[in-house]
Amino acid sequence: MNANLFALFESRFPADRTACCIETHDGLYYSWDDLDRATAKLANLLTALKLPAGSRVAVQVEKSPEALFLYLATLRAGYVYLPLNTAYQEAEIDYFVGNAEPAVVVCSSNNFGWVSKVAFRHGTAHVFTLDDNRTGSLLQRAAVQPDTFETVECADDDLAAILYTSGTTGRSKGAMLTHRNLASNAQTLNEYWGWRSDDVLLHMLPIFHVHGLFVASHGALLAGAKMIWAPKLDMGQILKYLPRTTVMMGVPTYYVRMLQEPRFDKELCSNMRLFVSGSAPLLLETFDAFRERTGHTILERYGMSETVMLVSNPYDPALGERIGGTVGRPLPGVSVRVTGSEGKSCEPGVIGNVEVKGPNVFKGYWRMPEKTAEEFTADGWFKTGDVGRLGGAIVSQAGERIVPDNYLTIVGRSKDLIISGGYNVYPKEIESFIDEMPGVVESAVIGVPHVDFGEAVVAVVVRKPGMEIDEAGMIGTLKGRIANFKVPKRVHVVDELPRNTMGKVQKNVLRQQFGAL
The missing domain is CATH 3.30.300.30 (ANL, C-terminal domain)
Structure with missing residues (x-):
């Protein structure tokens, strides 16, 4: 069986491929057929470049459906995707390109001058442009390619993506994620969060990091569900699209801003099934105020670039309630422990170092075997660098709340993140x-x-x-x-x-x- 992540997504496409896959904020519609043909053209272009096996494709572009298609095409062609934050400047890009040595770099037209100089200086053979208005040399070159492509065979352990995540030493580390890492996590979240084919995801997150690219996009793709696609948080678009939406994911800032909008109310959320918050701690004040305003309880979860999602408050009430101030229970297949300074497991309620195991845990840091070895315990657990506790109590103005022993609360970060x-x-x-x-x-x-x-x-x-x-x-x-x-x-x-x-x-x-x- 082909372990390529794209093959998994393809197997879940809806029977009616003329159905809408992505609707954009400016009125464009992309069907599942459009996704299939666009990724085929881009995959054919990458293949025509005759890149070595395992080549990296580094991408720093604004959010667009075409940028998502480029990611999927990279998977489909069997190469390794390297997303880069659009805010990174020349000194930062110089390090990433020098370290990862990508065979292809894709950037916005506005940045082509300096990005191409950086890329060519480090030996990158191909630099393309891609803009958020469906223009750029990448799409021009891909337009003449065939619109069918046989997805490349990949093994579970083959690399799918590299995400750079810095440490306290200041030297960025490339977390290597395999097709199995990403597929196992997507499948687990698909079931645990109750994804359905008739869901509609309001996608306002960037797609250069885990939350927007892997958690949100993978969820909709695996469910065969529609996405409403907006470039960033925009209250006007939230007010417009939320009544047609069933799932929304955001960072805590999104929910703070929504609560500041007087027109944001329970009626607007009447069609919603799930609000997810992550990437930063959600204040209890925001958690409680959102529930009071909308009747919905935000689901908080916890993950990392190295692991994708690890822990989540339950979606299904039969598995427990969503508790503000905690990130919930270990996901199925994931193990979490909290250890003290001597490496022994802490008692419930005692703060210690958070360590994890599971099929979603990354393969290691790119070209850093010694650093990889340092970050794993002798018995194979990954040291997250976060400090937390299992169980214990949440103390707030409303009083003390006892937390089940299988719920994780993050209380700090040992690495000064x-x-x-x-x-x-x-x-x-x-x-x-x-x-x-x-x-x-x-x-x-x-x-x-x-x-x-x-x-x-x-x-x-x-x-x-x-x-x-x-x-x-x-x-x-x-x-x-x-x-x-x-x-x-x-x-x-x-x-x-x-x-x-x-x-x-x-x-x-x-x-x-x-x-x-």
């Missing part, structure tokens, strides 16, 4: 940019609570004697060098950073001192 608006921000990377700036001795980047983004990025900077640090100027410079979601919202100047006796910066002290924007 900041999650702002659903995007991962790694302090060391930003510190390396700041430390190079004139007048800076050193810096520390922290996350502080923020009502919209969950966490906001804040920088604390030590200046050189006699030098001045201009906060607005520093922020402006950073905006030209790194993705906007990584740029600090505030820069605080101090004489020195607090340190412990071992010389390590005490970021907990900085969070207490600068915890309010």
Whole structure:
């Protein structure tokens, strides 16, 4: 049996392939036949390039149905998909392209000048453009290709995608996900969340990371369900499309914004079956306010780039209730444990390190065997770097709530990861940019609570004697060098950073001192 993920999707296409697969915010309709023919043309183009087996296809483009088709075509042709955040700047792209050595790079027309220089400098043979208005050299070249293609045979363990995820050292790591990793997770979520062929997914997430590309898109594709496709969060489009929708996925920011809209009410959600939140912690205040406003209880879940989804609050009430402040139970086939400093499992309610096992856990980090070995225990569990507890209690203004022992609560991140608006921000990377700036001795980047983004990025900077640090100027410079979601919202100047006796910066002290924007 062909383990290619596209073959699995294809087997679930609806019998009526003239039915709508994707409806866009600007009134376009794509049938399942359109998806099949478009991915065939793109797969034929990639194959015609005579790329070596296992070649990577790196993509940094705006969201569009054609961008999704490119991902599916890459799978279909047996190559490895490498999505890149559209906010990444030249220094970041230079590292990813240099490390992954993709055979093909696809970018927006606006960025072709600098992206092509980066790509050719690292030996990439083919650079195409793709824009969100169905133009670009990729589609021009694909237009003359045949519209049928026999999906390439793949084994379970063959690579399907590489997702870059940074660590506290600042060096980005490419998480290698196989066809089995992605297929097993999609099939599990399809059943656990009750996906149906008559579902309609309101898709407002970006498609360069796990949530939008793998969780949302895979869910609809595997169910043979329609997607309503919008480029980003837009309240006007939510008000327009929600009455025709049954499933919506978003980061907590989406739900905060929805609650701020007076016209967002229970009637608007009368056709809804499921609201899912992830990629960042959902405040209990938002969880409770959403349920009171709409009558719907948001389903929170937990996953990572290295594992896709691991844990979820139940969809089926027979399996338990959805509890605010927790991310729920391990998904079927996934094992979760919480361990102490000596590697022994913690008792229920005791905080420790979250470790996981399952068919969805990645193959390893691209060209980093030593780092891969470090991240797994001797008995084969992946160390997530998150800190949490199984069971225990959730304490809120409403009082204390006992949590079942098989429910996981994430309480922190041992690797200083900041999650702002659903995007991962790694302090060391930003510190390396700041430390190079004139007048800076050193810096520390922290996350502080923020009502919209969950966490906001804040920088604390030590200046050189006699030098001045201009906060607005520093922020402006950073905006030209790194993705906007990584740029600090505030820069605080101090004489020195607090340190412990071992010389390590005490970021907990900085969070207490600068915890309010």
